[in-house]
Amino acid sequence: MSKAKPAVFLDRDGVINKDNGYVSQIDDFEFIEGVIEACLALKEKGYLIVVITNQSGIARGFFSEEQFHTLTEWMDWSMADRGVDLDGIYYCPHHSEEGQGEFKIECDCRKPKAGMLLNAIEDLNIDVETSILVGDKVSDLQAGIAAGVKSNYLVRTGKEITEQGESLASGVFDDLASLVKSI
Known part of the structure; x- marks a missing residue:
């Protein structure tokens, strides 16, 4: 078996792109500088x-899974065109309270649960000891911690950083770029 590899798990909205609330259209997707x-x-x-993203907008009926896939494909290609090949994209379309139909379930994938990360760790042979998670809120950190990721960071480009977030985070950075410069 090949040696496990380090990964950076990135939340999408608020880390990769500006969080304009339930981003589902290419026109609304704006990469953070x-x-x-x-x-x-x-x-x-x-x-x-590896991108790990809760997408409860699907469960809430704000946009379809197909719309999410179209946007995700565009994001993936946009990054690839600039030399960044994503190794995995994992999403949770569920919400146990606000969801509709098949998406109104209590799942193992919605952060703060670790399901998306655990799937990626297994699928991609990831070494959690040397991996990093970057999110913009407490539930991102909780998912990383639950999956055994040793370094879990917050960035200030999304949701407001809370006291709980600061206490759980390995560190807080202005944005992904400043975090990367530090490692």
Whole structure:
């Protein structure tokens, strides 16, 4: 079996792109300044890049799973065109309270649960000891911690950083670019 690899788990809204609330259209997707360059630097350092994102907008009926896939494909290609190949994209379309139909379930994948990370760890042979999670809220950190990721960081480009977030985080950075410069 090949040696396990380090990965950087990135939340999407608030870390990769500006969180304008339930982003589902290409026109509404705006990369945060410096994200592409930061991802290139992570790749050069030998990290896999894995996106892990709650998408309760699907469960709530704000947009379809097909719309999510269209946007995700566009994001993936936009990053690839700039030299950043994502190694995995994992999403949770569920919400146990606000969801509709098949999406109104209590699942194992919605952060703060670790399901998306655990699937990626298994699928991509990721070494959690040397991996990093970057999110913009407490539930991101809780998922990383639950999956055994040793370094869990918050960035200030999304939700407001709470006291709980600061206490759980391995560190807090202005954005992904400043975090990458520190590692």
